């Protein structure tokens with residue numbers, strides 16, 4: 141039971157991310173139309189690991205480029221209380237479907253006004269009230285509850301009040317949840333996002349297994365396995381990861397907001413969705429003006445390209461995302477005489493012998509420097525180990541800007557070595573990517589592979605760009621330090637000659 145609730149809990153809690161604060165809710169221009177993708181999925185095998193299997197998709201939702209369901213959605217929304225809009229759903233260059241200005245929209249205007257009655261939250265009424273009761277009695281947290289709610293409502297088709305909304309949702313949301321283990325290994329080997337995707341897939345599988353064991357198996361009439369299975373859960377979690385918003389003015393409540401969730405992400409805007417207490421609706425305030433025909437964007441939050449690929453299945457164009465970062469992994473050396481002592485301190489501060497830190501184009505985080513100090517410090521600096529471990533963690537508020545001039549050069553060299561070993565993995569993948577498709581046997585498979593490969597190449601190129609910058613900064617710093625040391629040595633030798 142404790143293990144079961146841990147699985148549900150971990151599904152909801154983002155994994156440890158030192159330094160960068162992430163906030164809210166998010167394809168590059170690809171040469172390949174998405175409709176040619178084959179639907180391939182990840183499922184659990186007996187050992188709990190993931191494996192690839194080509195399966196039928198779920199029977200509801202639509203192909204994302206289908207505007208037919210989108211017009212039924214607009215009609216239903218306006219009949220259900222959505223006020224007249226200055227935007228309409230159209231096919232767009234960025235994001236396939238999106239909201240496009242129908243009239244001039246000024247900077248600073250509030251748009252949308254989706255009433256709470258049209259918003260899906262954990263408090264929404266269930267078309268099958270008994271099913272909702274069972275989940276609430278078992279204190280199922282918001283995310284798994286909403287995932288089950290979506291499947292329950294979707295399976296009821298026309299009998300659900302959300303039928304028009306669900307029919308317009310993508311049948312296969314774009315997210316790494318839909319990449320097989322082999323695809324993740326093949327295309328994302330160089331990037332730490334591969335581990336994040338595997339962790340997320342396993343969390344979804346774990347959450348489903350937990351619900352099945354604890355609840356669904358006990359109420360098979362309410363939760364039949366033909367409907368509530370790993371395929372439908374992968375779909376509903378894919379929808380949640382790519383569409384759920386956190387509403388700051390509703391105490392951070394998470395919600396699916398029909399209509400608003402047709403807005404695509406742009407790294408150039410900072411505006412996000414929230415509940416407006418005055419108009420009593422979900423709104424966003426434009427931070428630029430739009431002409432009729434222009435696509436209107438919001439921000440899904442300050443997310444790296446890897447995070448956008450993980451949850452939303454797209455990668456912004458290289459250099460377009462000011463919040464982009466790459467995870468650099470540092471590890472304690474097993475040969476270190478103080479390995480055990482250092483590891484224990486790291487654990488005390490929630491860290492491990494191998495730790496990832498987000499590096500941005502603007503520089504390296506202080507936590508990473510503290511970890512590097514700890515990794516290279518000799519046993520004679522034992523009394524400093526704890527402050528280094530503490531500063532490497534993002535859990536403390538104490539001084540993080542540590543400086544130990546006597547080991548600074550070694551620490552910087554240690555980071556540079558990790559950075560260069562990571563760059564060589566990216567180089568290997570990007571160079572090999574031209575030949576990755578030679579073993580494809582069918583045109584359908586070729587299309588999917590080209591599509592995934594393009595996303596992976598875009599991601600790896602943007603991550604490597606940040607590492608190149610870090611490499612440049614580190615090399616320059618080390619060169620300056622070494623030149624300074626040489627100068628100091630020359631001066632010292634000059635003095636010594638003077639006194640000889």
Ligand SMILES: C[S@@+](CC[C@H](N)C(=O)[O-])C[C@H]1O[C@@H](n2cnc3c(N)ncnc32)[C@H](O)[C@@H]1O
Nearest residue numbers: 166167235237314382401402403404405452454
């Ligand atoms: C909240 S939905 C937005 C509406 C979506 N385009 C639709 O038709 O349902 C998020 C999804 O839109 C797409 N998307 C959003 N912003 C994008 C962007 N800047 N580039 C490419 N795709 C984007 C991704 O497929 C993402 O998973």
